Amino acid sequence: MRKQVLSTLLAAILLLTILAGCNKDPVSTPVAGPVSSQEDSSSSSSDSSVLSQSSATPQIIGEDDGVRIIRYREESDECYIHVLYGAFKVKELDAMVKDEVYRRIDRFQQRLSSALSETSRNDTYLTMQYDQVRYDSDTVTLAFESNEMCLGQFIHDSFTFCVNTSTGERKYLRDFVDFDAAKEFLVEQSVQTVLKQYPQLEEGYVRDKIDANLKDTSDFTVEPDTLTLLFDADLFGMTQYGVTIQVPISRGEIDAYLKEKKEAEKSQSQTPQEPPAQPPAEPPASTPTPPAQGDKVVCLTFDDGPHPTNTPALLDLLGQYQAKATFFVVGSRAEQHGQVLSRAAAEGHAIGNHTYSHANLTKLSEADKLAQVANAAQAIENACGVSPKLIRPPYGARAPGETEIAGEVVTLWDVDPQDWKYKDSQRVASHILSHVQSGSIVLLHDLYATSVEAAGIVLQQLSAQGYRFITVEELWGM
Numbered sequence: 001m002r003k004q005v006l007s008t009l010l011a012a013i014l015l016l017t018i019l020a021g022c023n024k025d026p027v028s029t030p031v032a033g034p035v036s037s038q039e040d041s042s043s044s045s046s047d048s049s050v051l052s053q054s055s056a057t058p059q060i061i062g063e064d065d066g067v068r069i070i071r072y073r074e075e076s077d078e079c080y081i082h083v084l085y086g087a088f089k090v091k092e093l094d095a096m097v098k099d100e101v102y103r104r105i106d107r108f109q110q111r112l113s114s115a116l117s118e119t120s121r122n123d124t125y126l127t128m129q130y131d132q133v134r135y136d137s138d139t140v141t142l143a144f145e146s147n148e149m150c151l152g153q154f155i156h157d158s159f160t161f162c163v164n165t166s167t168g169e170r171k172y173l174r175d176f177v178d179f180d181a182a183k184e185f186l187v188e189q190s191v192q193t194v195l196k197q198y199p200q201l202e203e204g205y206v207r208d209k210i211d212a213n214l215k216d217t218s219d220f221t222v223e224p225d226t227l228t229l230l231f232d233a234d235l236f237g238m239t240q241y242g243v244t245i246q247v248p249i250s251r252g253e254i255d256a257y258l259k260e261k262k263e264a265e266k267s268q269s270q271t272p273q274e275p276p277a278q279p280p281a282e283p284p285a286s287t288p289t290p291p292a293q294g295d296k297v298v299c300l301t302f303d304d305g306p307h308p309t310n311t312p313a314l315l316d317l318l319g320q321y322q323a324k325a326t327f328f329v330v331g332s333r334a335e336q337h338g339q340v341l342s343r344a345a346a347e348g349h350a351i352g353n354h355t356y357s358h359a360n361l362t363k364l365s366e367a368d369k370l371a372q373v374a375n376a377a378q379a380i381e382n383a384c385g386v387s388p389k390l391i392r393p394p395y396g397a398r399a400p401g402e403t404e405i406a407g408e409v410v411t412l413w414d415v416d417p418q419d420w421k422y423k424d425s426q427r428v429a430s431h432i433l434s435h436v437q438s439g440s441i442v443l444l445h446d447l448y449a450t451s452v453e454a455a456g457i458v459l460q461q462l463s464a465q466g467y468r469f470i471t472v473e474e475l476w477g478m
Contacts (some may be wrong), residue, residue, distance in 0.1 A: 057072075058071065059071050060087075064132060065134065066088070066165075067086040067088055067140065067142075068086065068087040068088075069084060070085050070087050071083065072085075072105065078124060079112055079150075080125050080126075081105060081108070081125070082125075082126075082127050082128075083101060083126070083127070083128040084128065085101045085128070085144070086142050088140075092168050093163050093168055096170065097142065097161050100161070101128065104126075104128070104146060104157070108126045108150060111150045112150055123149055126150075127147050127148075128144060128145070130143060130144045130145070131145075133222070133228075135222045135224065138164050138165055138166040139162065139171060140162070141161065141162040141163075141221045141222060143160045143230065144158060144159050144161075145157075145158055145244060146158070154242060156232060156243065157234075158219055158230050158232055158244040160219040160220060160230065162175075162220070162222060171222075172216050172217055173220060173227075176251075177254055182254055182257065185253075185254065185257040185258075186214060186249065186254075187207065187210050187211050189249050190247045191210055194206050194210070194231070194236065194245055198233075198238060203308065205236070205309075207447075208309070208449070209235055210231070213231075218230075225251050225252070226249065226250060226251060227248075227254065228247060230244050230245070230246060230247075231244070231245045232245070233245055260360065264394075264397055295468070296465070296466050296467045296468065297438055297439065297467065297468045297469070297470050297475065298438070298439070298442065298468075299325075299326060299440065299469070299470060299475050300323070300325045300326070300444065300455060301325065301326045301328060301352075301392070301411070301442060301444065302326070302327050302328070302445060303354055303392060303394075303445050303446075304328075304329075304330055304333070304354065304445045304446070305327060305445075306327065306334065306337045306340040306341050306344065306446070307333075307337070307340075308336075308337050310449055310452050311327075311337070311344070313449075313452050314446050315343060315347060315349075317455060317459060318349070318455075319347065321460075321463050323469030324348050324349055324470050324471045325349050325350075325471065326349065326390070326471045326472045326473070327341075327344055327350070327351055327352065328354040328392040328411070329341060329351060329352070329376075330356065331354075331357070331375050331380065332356055332357055332379070334376070334379040334382075334384075335379050335383065338382070338383030341380070341383045341384045342383060342384040342385075344384070345385065346384075348471075349471065350389075350390065350471035350472060350473045350474075351380055351384060351386045352388050352389070352391060352392055352411060353373060353380065353388040353390065353391040353392070353408055354376065354394060355373060355376050355391075355394055356373075356375040356376040356379065359372045360394055360395055361393050361394070361397060361398065362393075362397045362398065363397075369405075370406055374406060377406075377408070389408060389473060390408055390409050390410075390411045391409065391411065392410070392412070393410065398410055412441070413442065413443040415436055415440050415441070415442040416443045417435075417442075417454070419445055419448060420445050423450045423451075424450060425451070425453035426454075426457070428444075428451060428454035429454040429457035429458050432454070433457075433458065433461055438467075439475065442458075
């Protein structure tokens with residue numbers, strides 16, 4: 001009810017401002033008395049700005065749950081500005097919020113002053129308002145929405161301040177979640193939310209944008225049970241929409257993901273990292289065959305694809321060095337990007353199974369486990385006509401001693417640069433180059449552009465050292 005009342009108040013103020021135009025505004029008089037000396041002192045810091053030359057003054061127009069509602073309003077024949085922001089009655093916090101708000105007002109006025117021709121007040125404006133989201137008695141987030149029209153250009157912008165009013169500290173994502181460990185999950189949830197709202201966008205494009213822009217300092221709101229990430233539609237080229245995309249994620253889902261990831265990493269660390277021994281079943285040709293004396297070979301393997309842009313770029317690189325690789329693909333991605341997978345198979349690369357939905361097979365019933373493998377195999381065959389001979393269980397998680405699943409040979413690795421974690425092409429390449437030897441199986445992921453860049457470095461340097469790049473099937477004589 002409190003938020004509804006506040007929203008109604010803010011909407012009414014904004015509507016009255018727009019309708020009033022240059023006439024006297026009946027709500028322009030402060031309803032809570034003059035601005036405090038604290039508010040005056042924080043505004044005096046911008047003497048050199050465009051704002052310092054303005055006669056407009058901030059006015060207290062109300063209070064919401066301990067946060068004062070401040071209005072800044074300025075009108076002329078050229079434009080109008082109407083801004084609402086919050087003040088916590090804590091000097092350092094108020095100065096931080098106000099500095100950012102006024103920086104944006106300043107930027108707008110400077111853009112306006114650079115106009116070469118007259119513009120009408122009716123199509124030149126800046127409006128800014130906020131919502132208040134509380135996490136606990138001390139921690140609150142002010143989530144701002146800004147809409148600007150200047151020189152025929154519309155700009156929508158969102159930004160947030162999450163602060164602890166007791167300590168005076170600004171809070172970031174890391175204060176509420178293990179950001180580095182959870183980022184992959186947060187990216188995936190964000191991608192799916194954006195695609196639901198804008199199905200015309202291409203998944204790879206959205207994923208790359210979010211992966212590059214989602215940082216610990218990104219805009220968000222937090223409540224006791226929910227973390228909501230905020231992205232401007234402008235990030236995806238949807239400038240005409242002028243909205244902020246909200247991605248609400250249950251704190252419980254994040255915790256469950258982190259727990260499963262930790263268990264999987266623990267399971268992987270306890271799993272031998274060498275190629276499997278000869279499986280007890282036929283075909284005997286699946287027995288690993290050591291490289292011939294003096295022959296220097298290495299197997300580059302790529303998990304989790306295919307990716308609509310990174311995988312084709314990787315295939316181009318492999319082609320330059322006449323190198324063959326092994327792709328352990330996720331069935332659902334094979335269905336989405338079959339053309340990419342078909343190209344990989346046509347160019348002589350091996351295609352392996354990585355389950356249908358990247359499931360931890362050790363957590364499933366036997367029936368569900370076999371369904372994950374069978375459904376992925378069918379998706380791969382439908383996409384590129386290949387029946388996979390190899391399987392790499394996600395996270396390397398398998399039953400003790402398991403060397404074959406549904407007739408497909410379990411394939412692990414002996415060089416793991418953790419490219420999914422570091423996303424640093426030089427670091428990943430350096431790890432591979434310092435650990436690789438003839439017959440090595442290298443683990444990489446073609447979901448990441450940095451991994452493709454690392455592969456390019458490895459291809460160049462190992463080729464110069466006389467290495468050949470072959471598939472795991474070729475290494476094992478399958």
